[in-house]
Amino acid sequence: AIQLTQSPSSLSASVGDRVTITCRASQGMSSALDWYQQKPGKAPKLLIYDASSLETGVPSRFSGSGSGTDFTLTISSLQPEDFATYYCQQFNSYPHPTWTFGQGTKVEIK
Amino acid sequence: EEQLVESGGGLVQPGGSLRLSCAASGFTFGTYSMNWVRQAPGKGLEWVANIKEDGSERKYVDSVKGRFTCSRDNAKNSLYLQMNSLRADDTAVYYCARERAGDIYYYGMDVWGPGTTVFVSS
Numbered sequence: 767a768i769q770l771t772q773s774p775s776s777l778s779a780s781v782g783d784r785v786t787i788t789c790r791a792s793q794g795m796s797s798a799l800d801w802y803q804q805k806p807g808k809a810p811k812l813l814i815y816d817a818s819s820l821e822t823g824v825p826s827r828f829s830g831s832g833s834g835t836d837f838t839l840t841i842s843s844l845q846p847e848d849f850a851t852y853y854c855q856q857f858n859s860y861p862h863p864t865w866t867f868g869q870g871t872k873v874e875i876k
Numbered sequence: 877e878e879q880l881v882e883s884g885g886g887l888v889q890p891g892g893s894l895r896l897s898c899a900a901s902g903f904t905f906g907t908y909s910m911n912w913v914r915q916a917p918g919k920g921l922e923w924v925a926n927i928k929e930d931g932s933e934r935k936y937v938d939s940v941k942g943r944f945t946c947s948r949d950n951a952k953n954s955l956y957l958q959m960n961s962l963r964a965d966d967t968a969v970y971y972c973a974r975e976r977a978g979d980i981y982y983y984g985m986d987v988w989g990p991g992t993t994v995f996v997s998s
Contacts, residue, residue, distance in 0.1 A: 796982075
């Protein structure tokens with residue numbers, strides 16, 4: 767089964783910083799890679815789907831890129847409401863459907 | 877407003893059973909595949925189960941195969957997770973989530989419920 771490894775596992779940043787989170791797949795995959803934001807005690811929220819498509823209503827400071835085994839979530843200018851944990855997630859249909867989440871990246875205030 | 881609301885969580889002894897429900901509103905429930913995703917205390921997200929729009933196909937993570945059964949009633953706009961032979965490591969918040977996907981595309985889980993907590997302990 768494909769495994770997703772996020773790096774870093776946590777980071778400290780200041781408001782206004784540019785933040786980049788990486789998600790690496792154990793084997794090449796389709797672009798069905800999504801990014802979610804989760805705040806404490808809340809359900810995850812879809813930010814980016816299909817590796818680079820911004821979900822409706824999500825601020826444009828969030829962007830996604832990548833293909834194959836390496837994917838990136840970038841926050842261009844970190845805002846106070848962006849302090850949260852971020853997860854990548856992939857769907858793979860071959861040889862049989864599987865859904866996998868990365869272990870998460872916690873973004874904390876410096 | 878498109879909404880999902882889980883219910884049915886609680887405290888159960890190891891080896892016991894619990895049935896979770898997820899009520900959908902604000903969208904045509906029967907046209908979407910649905911997922912259950914769980915999160916153990918202080919841990920990350922783990923996909924648990926998926927069921928196709930018409931219930932014809934169901935997939936499970938290996939750790940729950942043979943113990944959990946996902947089902948749905950499209951007439952009642954409801955999703956269910958029957959959990960048997962529960963273990964301590966099933967303790968988690970369980971979320972239902974709508975999947976936005978078709979035959980040739982997958983666009984993520986775009987609507988989530990607030991979650992229901994399952995605690996397995998003697």
